[in-house]
Amino acid sequence: MAASPRREIDVLLHEGRRVEPPEDFRREARVSDRTPYRRAGEDRLAFWEERARELDWFEEWDEVLNWDPPHAEWFVGGRLNAAHNCLDRHLDGWRANKAALIWEGEPGDRRTYTYRELHREVSRLANGMKEMGVEKGDRVAIYLPMIPEAAVAMLACARIGAVHSVVFGGFSPGSLRSRIQDAGAELLITATGGYRRGNVLRLKRDADEAIEGLDVVENVIVVRRGFSAEGDETFARMQEGRDHWYEDVVGEASPKCPAEPMASEDLLYILYTSGTTGKPKGVMHTTGGYMTQVQATTEWVFDLKEEDVYWCTADVGWVTGHSYIVYGPLAAGATVFMYEGAPDWPERDRFWELVERYGVSILYTAPTAIRAFMKWGEEWPEKHDLSSLRLLGTVGEPINPEAWEWYREHIGGGECPIVDTWWQTETGGIMITPLPGVTTTKPGSATEPFPGIEAAILDDDGNEAESGYLAITEPWPSMLRGVWGDEERFRETYWSKWDDTYFPGDGARVDGDGDFWILGRVDDVLNVAGHRIGTMEVESAVVDHPATAEAAVVGRKDEVKGEAIAAFVSLKEGYEASDGLQEEIREHVGQEIGAIAKPADVIFTADLPKTRSGKIMRRLLKDIAEGEALGDTTTLADPDVVERLKQKYEEGG
Numbered sequence: 032m033a034a035s036p037r038r039e040i041d042v043l044l045h046e047g048r049r050v051e052p053p054e055d056f057r058r059e060a061r062v063s064d065r066t067p068y069r070r071a072g073e074d075r076l077a078f079w080e081e082r083a084r085e086l087d088w089f090e091e092w093d094e095v096l097n098w099d100p101p102h103a104e105w106f107v108g109g110r111l112n113a114a115h116n117c118l119d120r121h122l123d124g125w126r127a128n129k130a131a132l133i134w135e136g137e138p139g140d141r142r143t144y145t146y147r148e149l150h151r152e153v154s155r156l157a158n159g160m161k162e163m164g165v166e167k168g169d170r171v172a173i174y175l176p177m178i179p180e181a182a183v184a185m186l187a188c189a190r191i192g193a194v195h196s197v198v199f200g201g202f203s204p205g206s207l208r209s210r211i212q213d214a215g216a217e218l219l220i221t222a223t224g225g226y227r228r229g230n231v232l233r234l235k236r237d238a239d240e241a242i243e244g245l246d247v248v249e250n251v252i253v254v255r256r257g258f259s260a261e262g263d264e265t266f267a268r269m270q271e272g273r274d275h276w277y278e279d280v281v282g283e284a285s286p287k288c289p290a291e292p293m294a295s296e297d298l299l300y301i302l303y304t305s306g307t308t309g310k311p312k313g314v315m316h317t318t319g320g321y322m323t324q325v326q327a328t329t330e331w332v333f334d335l336k337e338e339d340v341y342w343c344t345a346d347v348g349w350v351t352g353h354s355y356i357v358y359g360p361l362a363a364g365a366t367v368f369m370y371e372g373a374p375d376w377p378e379r380d381r382f383w384e385l386v387e388r389y390g391v392s393i394l395y396t397a398p399t400a401i402r403a404f405m406k407w408g409e410e411w412p413e414k415h416d417l418s419s420l421r422l423l424g425t426v427g428e429p430i431n432p433e434a435w436e437w438y439r440e441h442i443g444g445g446e447c448p449i450v451d452t453w454w455q456t457e458t459g460g461i462m463i464t465p466l467p468g469v470t471t472t473k474p475g476s477a478t479e480p481f482p483g484i485e486a487a488i489l490d491d492d493g494n495e496a497e498s499g500y501l502a503i504t505e506p507w508p509s510m511l512r513g514v515w516g517d518e519e520r521f522r523e524t525y526w527s528k529w530d531d532t533y534f535p536g537d538g539a540r541v542d543g544d545g546d547f548w549i550l551g552r553v554d555d556v557l558n559v560a561g562h563r564i565g566t567m568e569v570e571s572a573v574v575d576h577p578a579t580a581e582a583a584v585v586g587r588k589d590e591v592k593g594e595a596i597a598a599f600v601s602l603k604e605g606y607e608a609s610d611g612l613q614e615e616i617r618e619h620v621g622q623e624i625g626a627i628a629k630p631a632d633v634i635f636t637a638d639l640p641k642t643r644s645g646k647i648m649r650r651l652l653k654d655i656a657e658g659e660a661l662g663d664t665t666t667l668a669d670p671d672v673v674e675r676l677k678q679k680y681e682e683g684g
């Protein structure tokens with residue numbers, strides 16, 4: 032098992048500490064006892080059916096679940112529209128004038144959309160897209176910064192039944208290009224730029240590079256945001272006939288656009304995520320089951336109330352942004368706060384300033400952010416009144432108990448319940464989590480499966496174990512429906528380990544109370560600052576550099592990011608190792624994939640440690656990168672290689 036041994040020790044040490052839901056929180060909570068768990072235990076499908084009834088359906092389903100492993104269909108025969116559920120149905124009463132989206136840009140510009148205004152904007156863009164010939168089932172790529180138009184674009188697609196593929200704005204032109212090609216997207220929605228730490232990221236320029244010579248993309252819609260002060264025109268070089276200003280498209284379109292009645296199993300979106308090969312997978316999510324689970328989890332896990340101001344700090348380019356900035360909270364009629372930029376710009380108290388200014392009551396962020404705040408010191412949150420906060424959430428990687436305690440103490444004032452939520456791009460919605468008015472929490476544990484979710488810890492043979500692999504043993508409404516264009520990979524990656532049981536790729540333990548402790552990935556997937564990156568993707572980017580002969584990439588422990596990337600590189604004949612070359616290789620990876628994938632360490636070596644059958648021993652490289660004692664090296668073709676490497680790594684600092 033590859034899950035981190037350090038995490039395992041942490042888990043054993045911290046099993047004992049317990050935090051009960053505060054009594055006044057419990058009393059007011061949307062779920063305050065175990066009734067839903069009991070209900071789901073008695074009749075799981077009836078339980079999910081009750082959750083589905085919380086949505087607005089144009090036509091009711093005939094069958095709750097059709098399970099033909101590994102393919103599930105939920106609410107078969109039902110018809111609904113995701114955008115209608117996020118917008119139209121809130122317009123009947125006073126919610127129409129409630130703030131749906133409150134946004135602040137990094138430079139400090141502010142905008143608020145009521146549900147009525149958001150509905151109008153989405154409808155206009157949807158009509159504009161129709162004008163361009165976008166139809167139900169067509170794919171639309173979205174490459175935007177964290178601006179309201181990102182949510183508008185997603186909802187406009189959903190409204191007309193187009194399938195969106197959001198690509199994180201930090202990904203490189205090459206990454207955007209391959210995603211557009213794989214999905215066959217005919218429309219791209221982007222912006223001139225976006226702000227990050229006072230700089231303007233040139234999205235339009237990158238988008239132009241990405242689609243150069245690509246025939247599939249017929250139209251590009253461009254939001255005006257962030258021109259360079261020097262008037263650099265590459266920011267917004269508009270190509271006649273192909274490129275259209277967002278403001279023109281929306282300005283000319285009618286604000287009336289009927290929501291397409293989608294079948295429950297019609298595709299809502301594709302979202303690419305890294306796996307164990309060099310090529311990201313297009314994870315497919317459909318409409319009825321997905322909307323059911325994201326709405327139910329938003330309401331119960333975050334104990335969402337009408338008056339809450341809810342802030343999820345993720346980027347819309349990741350699944351967290353899809354499910355818990357856009358679809359879940361808007362379906363639930365929440366006021367969503369959205370922020371464009373970095374937490375330390377212009378100062379390290381930007382988040383706390385925002386919490387105070389907007390009265391944020393629910394905050395959902397990642398352990399890596401919490402560890403950065405910890406490092407910066409409590410004087411930053413202390414400058415602000417954070418008393419509006421009443422619930423804290425975390426997601427993306429295992430949270431170390433120290434960070435959990437710090438979050439509770441210094442952000443939550445020792446009073447806010449913390450929900451540590453385990454899930455993935457593939458699960459679509461939250462799977463393992465406390466319910467804040469019910470669950471006794473333990474720092475570092477995601478606790479128990481959400482009602483209606485069946486999870487277990489299994490060994491390689493599929494037997495239940497105390498420590499082993501996390502497994503989801505029954506289908507769930509927001510599960511992925513496949514990998515775009517690659518049925519084989521879908522079956523192989525998720526469904527081949529055990530019979531009819533989903534394999535998420537995480538190691539886990541269960542304690543005496545039945546609580547789950549997630550130990551981390553057991554495959555070649557890294558988790559760097561909460562972002563999922565495939566070792567193979569980074570390796571192929573490193574090898575793509577002309578000086579590189581061979582490369583092996585591993586994750587090593589990092590205090591803030593959780594994991595950092597270490598690349599071991601052997602050079603081709605005629606190239607000399609140098610600091611300059613190190614930097615060049617890092618930059619090259621940044622250009623190939625995106626800045627998040629840049630290796631923290633590049634270590635040159637004449638040889639990589641290999642078994643006699645030629646397999647690279649990544650495990651040993653990880654030990655070297657983490658300064659650990661070396662494990663068994665007897666299976667190596669040349670054991671001296673690792674000794675030399677270890678020495679070299681230590682000398683290098």
Ligand code: WT7
Nearest residue numbers: 351426427428429451452453454455456549563
């Ligand atoms: C992987 C999924 C789900 C949104 C963000 C990441 C890790 C996620 C937790 C948690 C321990 C977690 C797992 C998982 N992970 N949440 N609460 N505790 N680990 O989505 O990019 O699809 O990554 O993130 O390893 O498999 P993703």
